[in-house]
Amino acid sequence: MKYDIVTILGPTATGKTSLAVQLAHRLNGEIISADSRQVYRGMDIGTGKDLDEYEIDGEVIPFHLIDIADAGTRYNLFEYQKDFTAALADIRSRGKLPVMCGGSGLYIEAILNRYKMVEVPVNNALRKRLENKDIRQLEKILRSYEGHHMHNKTDLDTPQRAIRAIEIADYYAKHPERDSSVPPLNPVILGIALDRDTRRSRITERLHSRLDEGMVDEVRSLLDSGIKPEDLIYYGLEYRFVTLYLTGEMGYDEMVSSLETAIHQFAKRQMTWFRGMERRGFHIHWINGDRRLSDRVEEALSIING
Numbered sequence: 001m002k003y004d005i006v007t008i009l010g011p012t013a014t015g016k017t018s019l020a021v022q023l024a025h026r027l028n029g030e031i032i033s034a035d036s037r038q039v040y041r042g043m044d045i046g047t048g049k050d051l052d053e054y055e056i057d058g059e060v061i062p063f064h065l066i067d068i069a070d071a072g073t074r075y076n077l078f079e080y081q082k083d084f085t086a087a088l089a090d091i092r093s094r095g096k097l098p099v100m101c102g103g104s105g106l107y108i109e110a111i112l113n114r115y116k117m118v119e120v121p122v123n124n125a126l127r128k129r130l131e132n133k134d135i136r137q138l139e140k141i142l143r144s145y146e147g148h149h150m151h152n153k154t155d156l157d158t159p160q161r162a163i164r165a166i167e168i169a170d171y172y173a174k175h176p177e178r179d180s181s182v183p184p185l186n187p188v189i190l191g192i193a194l195d196r197d198t199r200r201s202r203i204t205e206r207l208h209s210r211l212d213e214g215m216v217d218e219v220r221s222l223l224d225s226g227i228k229p230e231d232l233i234y235y236g237l238e239y240r241f242v243t244l245y246l247t248g249e250m251g252y253d254e255m256v257s258s259l260e261t262a263i264h265q266f267a268k269r270q271m272t273w274f275r276g277m278e279r280r281g282f283h284i285h286w287i288n289g290d291r292r293l294s295d296r297v298e299e300a301l302s303i304i305n306g
Contacts (some may be wrong), residue, residue, distance in 0.1 A: 002186040002288045006304060008101040009034070009108055009274060010192030011267040013202040014289040017053050020101035024061045027304070029098070029184035030082060030091045031063040034102030037235055040071045042222055045215040046238035064091070072227040074234070078117040080107050085182050105273035112282065114182045120171040129161050145186035157236035188304050189282055191274060192289040203263050212254070216242055223300065237262055
């Protein structure tokens with residue numbers, strides 16, 4: 001095989017995990033998650049870990065970088081690169097093939113492009129200047145930085161996250177190094193695409209099934225365990241809206257419809273990111289996510305072995 005890592009990306013609700021598991025099974029591989037929220041323990045339903053999907057015919061496909069941080073903490077890209085590099089070395093030491101799978105375009109690109117990440121310190125003077133600006137003003141400032149594509153658009157979920165993103169962009173504008181401890185990789189990148197209407201109906205269907213599975217109770221138990229509401233809101237999407245509902249700031253129906261809209265917007269931003277990666281030189285082989293899983297697996301294998 002001419003590639004040393006298989007990467008599977010795509011927007012939310014496109015079936016990335018099931019394809020990744022099948023490929024890892026067929027190629028003697030192990031999965032490295034590229035999802036910025038599945039790293040947190042206890043945040044299972046809202047992040048769609050679907051851990052039962054990692055089993056095929058009684059064999060559990062090993063996975064990495066899921067459940068490695070406490071909910072309520074703020075795991076970051078610097079830590080992800082460090083943890084990814086360790087997982088990669090571990091997988092290779094056992095002669096297995098790494099299969100990176102996820103929808104966090106920033107995390108994937110930082111690995112494949114070997115961006116030099118450091119722990120960006122807090123800049124209190126900058127925070128003070130930004131504290132009274134609204135989300136639109138903050139977004140405009142973030143976009144003014146060269147290379148702002150380095151920041152996930154979920155950074156614009158809350159003013160707090162946008163300010164942190166600007167702080168990071170500001171730091172990297174002054175420290176533009178571009179090498180890293182991540183080893184050079186020769187990836188094959190498979191993207192899962194769905195037409196807009198199918199994607200939308202899958203998102204809606206999945207949201208309702210997660211609510212039926214107990215997503216509200218999951219968030220309630222995180223709050224009961226002592227995690228502050230603002231720390232859960234920081235994670236955006238499901239955790240943001242369900243927390244607003246549980247703290248009485250939003251009715252149930254409003255929570256569901258607002259969350260559904262937010263997930264649709266998020267999926268659109270993910271696709272924008274992946275299209276941007278193509279413009280920045282990454283070749284993505286797109287696979288139709290509407291085909292049967294067995295057909296998608298065969299198509300992916302023919303691309304990988306081609």
